[in-house]
Amino acid sequence: MTRIGYLGPAGTFSEEAAILYAAGRKIEIVGCPSLEDIFSDVAGGRLDEGVVPVENSTEGAVGAVLDLLAGPYQLCVRGEIFLPVRQTLMARRGLRLEQVERVLSHYQALAQCRGFLRRKLPAALLEECASTAVAAGRVAAGAGPWAALGPARAGRKYGLQEIAPNANDYPDNVTRFWILGREPLPVKPEQSYKTSIVFGLGHRPGALYTILREFAERGINLTRIESRPAKKNLGEYLFFIDLIGGQEQPVVRQALRQVDSITLGLKILGYYPVKD
Amino acid sequence: MTRIGYLGPAGTFSEEAAILYAAGRKIEIVGCPSLEDIFSDVAGGRLDEGVVPVENSTEGAVGAVLDLLAGPYQLCVRGEIFLPVRQTLMARRGLRLEQVERVLSHYQALAQCRGFLRRKLPAALLEECASTAVAAGRVAAGAGPWAALGPARAGRKYGLQEIAPNANDYPDNVTRFWILGREPLPVKPEQSYKTSIVFGLGHRPGALYTILREFAERGINLTRIESRPAKKNLGEYLFFIDLIGGQEQPVVRQALRQVDSITLGLKILGYYPVKD
Incomplete structure (x- = not known):
């Protein structure tokens, strides 16, 4: 299995x-x-x-x-x-929203509900946990007026009650x-693919522009560009790019060869079916 | 004052x-x-x-x-x-590194020391706090074999002892x-400036490339590009760009006018002296 x-x-x-x-x-x-x-x-x-x-x-x-x-x-x-x-605010049976003094959850979940927490629980203490499930477990085990933010499933697992079923600031x-x-998927000819790559860039002016030109001039659509620090010096970055197209398309292979020749350490993270 | x-x-x-x-x-x-x-x-x-x-x-x-x-x-x-x-690992007097069972700190500080923690304290529980100072205060007030990661100043403030003075994974x-x-700085003619902007982009192919071209063709050097989700739908982003040049340069004003006409909601965050 x-x-x-x-x-x-x-x-x-x-x-x-x-x-x-x-x-x-x-x-x-x-x-x-x-x-x-x-x-x-x-x-x-x-x-x-x-x-x-x-x-x-x-x-x-x-x-x-x-x-x-x-x-x-x-x-x-x-x-x-x-x-x-969907982030749900959950507590032990009987606790009402306005009684909550402390909200526990994962960093990302607290961030997704920042506006809700400020509006509904401006005085509550926010406590970050390693995961939403850990937060639910701690609320279930604790005795104070605490609540956890996380998936409703985590609350059911720990016997918690929903006190605000839709706490994220953005509905979508x-x-x-x-x-x-470990291995790439076998390519199916009738399938559309996305390809994801990462590379480093030196401090050359216009370097990222030169990379994007290789894709733009070949009509390759980029769906995401994300930068991360290269960690050595502030101001040096890695770039993560997702593009529409797979390794079976000559134009994609050609663009990636060009990008490889002008970037540092291009790594092809993978290609995978486009979801509709 | x-x-x-x-x-x-x-x-x-x-x-x-x-x-x-x-x-x-x-x-x-x-x-x-x-x-x-x-x-x-x-x-x-x-x-x-x-x-x-x-x-x-x-x-x-x-x-x-x-x-x-x-x-x-x-x-x-x-x-x-x-x-x-510089992240310092700090605990109450007498506790040795190998005795630490729980490390408290802000999310960013824990992330900056991920490798150190895995090597030196693989079994320790990591607990996220609202800030490094809060973590130091909790370690000082607690009775368990706990340590805080943060600035040495926070440790001195709470009477903690340094047990690993240099815990961040990357020295620089x-x-x-x-x-x-509220107001922009008055521009000094002999000063070099950086300008920071943010804008949204539609789903048009090559949209970011078109923006970067406005800067590249005018010889304007970008020092940072960062994307953030636009929050409404996954796949829509805001872009933050820092560039070398100030509002007093006609070429910068011209590029920003062009960028304004092809982006959504361009906001000039400010211009400020370049640090050497």
Whole structure:
């Protein structure tokens, strides 16, 4: 049976993404203690695949995952999953919204509900936890007037009651996940693909413009550009680009060869079917 | 006396940046409870200026600050400060590194020390706090084998002892801060300037390329491009760009007029002296 890892513990949005991916197939989902464990377990063969969050429509890129993708692990992106994310405020039975003195959750979840918290609970203390599931567990175990933000599933798991079912500031809150594996997917001719790459740029003026020209002049559409610090010096960056097109298209191969010759350490992260 | 706000409580790296900025001048520094309070207090005249973190060389952009800059507040960036950031692991007297069971700190500080923590304290629980100073205070007040990551100043303030003085993974760890005010600085003719802008882009192919061309063809050097989600739909982004040049240069004004005509909601965040 295929084994796929996600960032545990059970009850997180990452588990939901893994369940969605595994639905109807013979896949065992495995909670991992950290994102790096997912990468090293897939690379080392202890897992077949991993599912990791890449970006959220409210809070943006997941820096830790981008850094791992740019690093020494030689994994391939094989697919993407879009998970609608509804943050629910949950507490022990009997607690009303206006009584909440402390809200626990993951950094990303608190950030997705910043406006809600300021409006409804301006005096509450916000406490960051390692995951939304950990937050739900701590609220269930604690005795104070505390509430957790996270998926309703995590609340049910810990016997919590919903006190605000829709706490995210933007209704179309979506997280994008990538499926990682060791080998690229076999290419199907009738399928449309996205390709994801990362590269470094020196301090040359107009360097990014030169790269984008290679795609623009070939009519290749970019769906995302994300920068991350190169970590050595402030002002040096890595760029992550997603483009429409796969390795089977000569124009994409040609553009990537050109980009390879003018960037530092181009890494093709993978190509995967476009979701409609 | 000029009053400048920073993200409190006292003891954080933000306070250090404010102290650095105020050094030798008649400036009172004021700890604020949140980043948004800094923006609204400067806009409302209760503070003259604010100092806010924009990016870190290891962990990248500070999303919450970029979102506030793109929002309705009409503030101007008037200057930048580069603060070397050394994370120190600190605990109550007598605790040795190998005895630490829990490490408390701000999300960014934990992220800057990820490799150190995995190597030296692989079994320790990591707990995120609202700031490095809050973490130091909790370690000082707690009775367990806990340690805080943060500036050595925060440790001294709470009577903690250094147990690992240099815990960040990258030695040249630097945070960049911006000084915000209500009015732009008066332009001095002999001074070189940087200009910072933010704009939205539709889903048109090659849209970012078209923008970058306006700068590249005029020989204007970009020092940073950062994307943030537009929050409404995944796949729509705002772009933050820093460029070398000020409003007094006709070529910069011309490029910005062009960019304004092809982007959504161009906002000039400010221009400020280039640091050597």
